[in-house]
Amino acid sequence: VTKSFGERLLYEDLNIDVPPGAIVGIIGPNGAGKTTLFRMITEQEQPDNGALTVGSTVELAYV
Template sequence: MNEDQKQKEEKLEIYIPNGPRLGTNVIEAKGVSKAFGDKLLYEDLNFVLPQNGIVGIIGPNGAGKTTIFKMIMGQEQPDKGSFTVGETVKLAYVDQSHSDIDR
């Protein structure tokens, strides 16, 4: 393992290289609501992710960080509203267990 790789592993850095040019539609949320039982995570969430946008979501356990990514990726359905992902967008995320990080 070279020194650069060793430093990245120690810091758990994630390098996001510039990707190919995407279309104008990246990710859009319209009126998204999601709850589990009586725990409301999102209500009437609306946003548009612009080209070249980078997103990080920070919050306490149970706040819905993983849920929002699962809904964007189509692995979970919102109770109301919808997500639209541009045709040229390639989605990826690192889950909370870091099991997808290439060490």
């Protein structure tokens, strides 16, 4: 997955495989792209390049 805003590149060739049953947390400084990643996972935003596949048994939660 690749995602940028104007000249600002957030992700380039991002590839994440999460095994079944895993619990994943996303942390980082302000402006790192955490919310953008979550919006792409929930299909509220589209990547510039590539595709996201979320399994049918995945449960998403956020605080």
